[in-house]
Amino acid sequence: MDTLLSGFSSLVWTTFTSLPSLPSSSEEQPVEEEPDPAALVKLKRSRDVAHAGRPRILCLHGRGSNNDITRFQMVHTRLCEHADCDLLHSPLADYAYSSDFHLLSALPFHAWWHGTLDGKRLARVLRLVLRYVERHGPYDGLYGFSQGAALVSLLSRPGMIDALGGCAVRPWSFVILGCGVHLGDEAAASLCPIAPIALPSLHLIGRWDLLCRTGSERLAEQYTAPTVYTHDWGHSLPAGLMEDAECAATVRTFIMAQQQALAASGNTAHATVCERSHIDPGAAAAS
Numbered sequence: 001m002d003t004l005l006s007g008f009s010s011l012v013w014t015t016f017t018s019l020p021s022l023p024s025s026s027e028e029q030p031v032e033e034e035p036d037p038a039a040l041v042k043l044k045r046s047r048d049v050a051h052a053g054r055p056r057i058l059c060l061h062g063r064g065s066n067n068d069i070t071r072f073q074m075v076h077t078r079l080c081e082h083a084d085c086d087l088l089h090s091p092l093a094d095y096a097y098s099s100d101f102h103l104l105s106a107l108p109f110h111a112w113w114h115g116t117l118d119g120k121r122l123a124r125v126l127r128l129v130l131r132y133v134e135r136h137g138p139y140d141g142l143y144g145f146s147q148g149a150a151l152v153s154l155l156s157r158p159g160m161i162d163a164l165g166g167c168a169v170r171p172w173s174f175v176i177l178g179c180g181v182h183l184g185d186e187a188a189a190s191l192c193p194i195a196p197i198a199l200p201s202l203h204l205i206g207r208w209d210l211l212c213r214t215g216s217e218r219l220a221e222q223y224t225a226p227t228v229y230t231h232d233w234g235h236s237l238p239a240g241l242m243e244d245a246e247c248a249a250t251v252r253t254f255i256m257a258q259q260q261a262l263a264a265s266g267n268t269a270h271a272t273v274c275e276r277s278h279i280d281p282g283a284a285a286a287s
Helices: 002-017 039-050 068-078 119-136 149-155 185-189 215-222 237-241 243-265 269-277 281-286
Strands: 056-058 082-089 141-145 174-178 201-206 228-233
Touching: 002 281, 039 119, 056 149, 068 082, 068 237, 082 119, 082 185, 119 149, 119 185, 141 149, 149 185, 174 215, 201 215, 201 237, 201 243, 215 228, 228 243, 269 281
Parallel strands: 056 082, 056 141, 141 174, 174 201, 201 228
Antiparallel strands: none
16 A cells, blocks of 8 residues: 555656646636736747747636646646647635545635526626636637536537627637536526537547546537547546557647648637737747
8 A cells, every 4th residue: 555655646746747837827817907917918928939839728627626637637638738728717616526636736626616507607607718718818729627628618609609798809719628527508598599519629538437428428419520539537637648649649630630720720829919919929039
C-alpha cells in the first residue's frame, strides 16, 4: 500500500509541475468590473506573439471542480499543445466532486448550477458565459467537461445566442466535450426550439463511466457530425491518457482540421483580437 501511495504521489507531483501556465479566470472572474485594460492588452500581446496560428479555446470545468483540475485535463488530453486555452470558473461554490481533487488543488471548487434547471436559471448561467466571451473573446472553440460540456452544448444550440440577446463578437466554430452529461433539454426548450447542432464536435467518452457514459453518447447525438473517441477510463481525463497514442492523434487531427477551416475562412480569433487591440504580431515579434 505504501508503494502504491508513493507512486500515486509521484505521478501527481510530476504532472502538476509539468502543467503549463495557462490564462485562468481564477484571477479574471465573471464579474461586472473590467480588468485593467493595459494588463489585458499585455496578456493578449504575449499570447498573440507566441501562438498566432493556434485556435483560442475557452474551457469550462465540471460540477465540483475548478481551473486547476481543468489544467490537468488540458495536459492529459494534450489540448494545450495545439491550442491556447483560457480557463473560466463559475462564481457558484460547490463541494469537490472527488476527494482526490483536494490533492490536486487548494482552490475553492465550483458548479455552474445546483439542482434542476428552469428556463430563467439556465438563461442566467448562459449569459454569464456569453458575457465573458464578449469581453475576452472571440474564441474559436469551447471546451467543457461533464456539467461544463452540457453548458457548452446548451449555449451552442441553434437560435440560443439570439434568444439570449445576441453576442457582440463572432461566436465559436467548434466544441470539445469531455465526459459530457445530457442535461437541460426542457429548460433550453423554453428559450429556443430544439434542433441539431451543426458545429464540429469532439467527444471524449469514458468506456467505464458507468454513471454518465449513456448521457455522453446521447449528448454526442445532438451534433450533426460528431467525432467520438472512447477512452479506457471512467468519468475523468486522467494522466493515463498521455500514454494513449490514439487519443492524442484524435485530438491533434480534430484541432488541425478546425485550424485549417479557420485559416481558410480568415476568421481566427487571434486575427480578431489583434485587430481590436491594434497589435501587429509580426512587428511585435520583430521588436
